[in-house]
Amino acid sequence: MAGFHLLFTVVLGHMSGSLPATRPPHLPSPCQVDNMEVFCDGRNLRSAPANLPLGIQKLDLSCNMFQNLTHETLAIHPTVHHLSLHSNKILFIEQGLFRGMKHLKFLDLSKNSLDVFAMSKSSIGQLGAVESLDLSGNGLHTGMTKYFLRDSLSLVNLSLNSNSLTKIAKDTFSGSPALKKISLHNNVILEIEDGAFNVLFHLTELDLSKNSITCITDFDLSQLQILNLSKNSLETFQTLDSDLDYELVTLDLSQNKILYFPLVPRRNKLAYLDISRNQLQGVNTTGTAEEMGNFREQSLAHTQSGLDLGHQDFSSLKYLDLSYNQIKTIPQSFYNSMVQLKHLNISNNCIGLFLVGEENRLNHLKVLDLSYNSLRNLSFGKNTLLSLEQLSLQGNLLTTLEPQTFQGRPRIKYLLLQQNNLHICPSHAESSFSNNGIHPRGCVAFSSIPTLRYLYLSENHLKELPNDAFMDTPLTLLDLSLNPGLEVGPNALSGLKDSLVHLSLRENHISRLDVDLSSLNHLKLVDLSTNRLSTLPSWNKESSIESLNLGNNNLVTLEYDTLVALESSLKTLYMGSNPLSCCSNLRFFQLMQHSAVEVPDIATVTCVHKQDSEPINIERVTMEMCHLLDNSSKIMTIVAILVVALALVVALGFLAKACYNRRHTNSSTFNA
Numbered sequence: 001m002a003g004f005h006l007l008f009t010v011v012l013g014h015m016s017g018s019l020p021a022t023r024p025p026h027l028p029s030p031c032q033v034d035n036m037e038v039f040c041d042g043r044n045l046r047s048a049p050a051n052l053p054l055g056i057q058k059l060d061l062s063c064n065m066f067q068n069l070t071h072e073t074l075a076i077h078p079t080v081h082h083l084s085l086h087s088n089k090i091l092f093i094e095q096g097l098f099r100g101m102k103h104l105k106f107l108d109l110s111k112n113s114l115d116v117f118a119m120s121k122s123s124i125g126q127l128g129a130v131e132s133l134d135l136s137g138n139g140l141h142t143g144m145t146k147y148f149l150r151d152s153l154s155l156v157n158l159s160l161n162s163n164s165l166t167k168i169a170k171d172t173f174s175g176s177p178a179l180k181k182i183s184l185h186n187n188v189i190l191e192i193e194d195g196a197f198n199v200l201f202h203l204t205e206l207d208l209s210k211n212s213i214t215c216i217t218d219f220d221l222s223q224l225q226i227l228n229l230s231k232n233s234l235e236t237f238q239t240l241d242s243d244l245d246y247e248l249v250t251l252d253l254s255q256n257k258i259l260y261f262p263l264v265p266r267r268n269k270l271a272y273l274d275i276s277r278n279q280l281q282g283v284n285t286t287g288t289a290e291e292m293g294n295f296r297e298q299s300l301a302h303t304q305s306g307l308d309l310g311h312q313d314f315s316s317l318k319y320l321d322l323s324y325n326q327i328k329t330i331p332q333s334f335y336n337s338m339v340q341l342k343h344l345n346i347s348n349n350c351i352g353l354f355l356v357g358e359e360n361r362l363n364h365l366k367v368l369d370l371s372y373n374s375l376r377n378l379s380f381g382k383n384t385l386l387s388l389e390q391l392s393l394q395g396n397l398l399t400t401l402e403p404q405t406f407q408g409r410p411r412i413k414y415l416l417l418q419q420n421n422l423h424i425c426p427s428h429a430e431s432s433f434s435n436n437g438i439h440p441r442g443c444v445a446f447s448s449i450p451t452l453r454y455l456y457l458s459e460n461h462l463k464e465l466p467n468d469a470f471m472d473t474p475l476t477l478l479d480l481s482l483n484p485g486l487e488v489g490p491n492a493l494s495g496l497k498d499s500l501v502h503l504s505l506r507e508n509h510i511s512r513l514d515v516d517l518s519s520l521n522h523l524k525l526v527d528l529s530t531n532r533l534s535t536l537p538s539w540n541k542e543s544s545i546e547s548l549n550l551g552n553n554n555l556v557t558l559e560y561d562t563l564v565a566l567e568s569s570l571k572t573l574y575m576g577s578n579p580l581s582c583c584s585n586l587r588f589f590q591l592m593q594h595s596a597v598e599v600p601d602i603a604t605v606t607c608v609h610k611q612d613s614e615p616i617n618i619e620r621v622t623m624e625m626c627h628l629l630d631n632s633s634k635i636m637t638i639v640a641i642l643v644v645a646l647a648l649v650v651a652l653g654f655l656a657k658a659c660y661n662r663r664h665t666n667s668s669t670f671n672a
């Protein structure tokens, strides 16, 4: 339905009735009325405008100056179901004010001063039909919530975020038995009394993130679906030993101080488990007997019942994040029950060896992140990881890999291998593997991976990119940057003729690139910056390159023909920090001036005009500069020639005169 948009202004409360109803009155701070929704936010109001249209459903009074909420200041509209009063200065609410608002379902009182109201120990009375109440950012302390929640039978959704609660008492929610979702993010909760949430039979979502909870040893909220305990000081999370079916689907335990793997409900539906940024050393649920000596008594009582890892059921788990812990090893049996796992993140731990055997093939896994560990050895069994699309191995100590590590993954699309010590095999070398399955030359083959599109190999100390290295691997992106000394064979990229779009050879100390980049038919982005190129690689035909980075090289003269070949497709060119010559690139500069090519680093593109002179920005180069230089030198030459010629004439003149004089003298002597 085309929403009809009706805009007219509303008479403010203190001027009500003074204007005819036929014409919209003109007032300094009109509210905006859009259908049955009225927006009076940010208008310095102390009370609601009167004469609001009948039947309005939504009233936004946020960001005003309300202090007292009474029948009078609110000009009650019985039809309103959505009332927003956030960011006012409310410190008083008339008792029973909301009881009469039979349709009011959504009430936002966040960012006011309701702690002042609570200190007066009066209550707001019945909340009537309100289902969603936002009390966040009101400076409420422990014990103050009762003045708002004592009689809130319809309340389903409650936010107490960003207050100063330190404890959730047994009776905190006894007046609001219908609650489904409670947010307590960003308080200072240290203690939750036994049974505080158990009275809430419908509770499905609980956000306790950013508090100060130190341990949960008997988690028993079996009806809860989402539990967020991120950013607390938890050392332990343990479920009450029970055969109940738990509904828990999402458990966020990230950013705590957890030492042992959490003990999840025996019968669970857990799909999402985040334990990142904790202090796990392994995936055991308890420490060794020795370590347990120091462990707190309470948890001992539970852990002694001896649920060990093999018994934990993760058959619904799809997402597991263990990043940023101190895990050294993970036994293969850990994954035994994870038959649906799609996303596994173990990055930033201390893992040296990662194996996927044939007993738990992880064949649903799409994303495996093992980056920033100490991996030296990686072994994927046959027919394992058959759905894997992204494998992140950057920041490890890998030097070689078993053959088929990548070729055996039929869906692999992204390979992140930067910051290792890998060497690339020539394509045909695959056939000759030694008995241990490691290539005798200690290299890794990247040919014949037909699904691979993105390959990152920067910072691998690569010395050589052999010919045909990527045969039958139609990469879209190839990053070979930061491999100083890399030698690129003339046919190294030949397998990528019809696929490669993005190529980076940045910071490789390359002084000459003998690869015909125009043979890569789809190449669009090329980064050759920070090398030692003194000439451009040749382009034999018109290229498709759109962005070319030539910054920070040794380029003096840019071959004009090469640039003409580029011009038709080029949109962006970087070429700062090169020792360009001003006058030998004049034609090129002209070409640039008249084309649509953008030079984002133009401020750093300088050229040298005369020997020993300061580089100048290429935008300041003019034809005349170079012609002047030519003319003046010509004049100098002519002047020099003239001077020499004159000197000769003068000299000859003197000589002739001298001879004549001598002869003349002699003869005169004769005569005399």
Ligand SMILES: *[C@@H]1O[C@H](CO)[C@@H](O)[C@H](O)[C@H]1NC(C)=O
Pocket (backbone or CB within 6 Å): 067, 068, 092
């Ligand atoms: C709000 O109510 C208090 C006490 O009921 C009263 O003293 C005060 O004047 C009122 N303030 C306004 C702005 O109406």
Ligand SMILES: *[C@@H]1O[C@H](CO)[C@@H](O)[C@H](O)[C@H]1NC(C)=O
Pocket (backbone or CB within 6 Å): 132, 133, 134, 157, 158, 159, 181
């Ligand atoms: C619950 O309250 C929050 C905060 O006011 C709101 O963002 C959310 O949409 C509400 N959810 C429901 C289901 O009412």
Ligand SMILES: *[C@@H]1O[C@H](CO)[C@@H](O)[C@H](O)[C@H]1NC(C)=O
Pocket (backbone or CB within 6 Å): 185, 209, 210, 228, 229, 230, 231, 250, 251, 252
């Ligand atoms: C848990 O709360 C934090 C905020 O502290 C939030 O960043 C995170 O996304 C939440 N987790 C889930 C699973 O919603």
Ligand SMILES: *[C@@H]1O[C@H](CO)[C@@H](O)[C@H](O)[C@H]1NC(C)=O
Pocket (backbone or CB within 6 Å): 281, 282, 283, 284, 286, 287, 288
């Ligand atoms: C985990 O438990 C196994 C078997 O009980 C034990 O061998 C291993 O040392 C434990 N690992 C850690 C990190 O505690």
Ligand SMILES: *[C@@H]1O[C@H](CO)[C@@H](O)[C@H](O)[C@H]1NC(C)=O
Pocket (backbone or CB within 6 Å): 276, 323, 324, 345, 346, 347, 367, 368, 369, 392
């Ligand atoms: C794994 O976790 C790290 C740190 O939390 C994060 O930066 C990275 O993006 C995650 N990896 C994936 C593939 O999501």
Ligand SMILES: *[C@@H]1O[C@H](CO)[C@@H](O)[C@H](O)[C@H]1NC(C)=O
Pocket (backbone or CB within 6 Å): 377, 378, 379
């Ligand atoms: C890698 O691990 C496998 C399995 O444990 C082992 O057979 C192989 O010898 C190891 N390779 C290296 C290079 O350590």
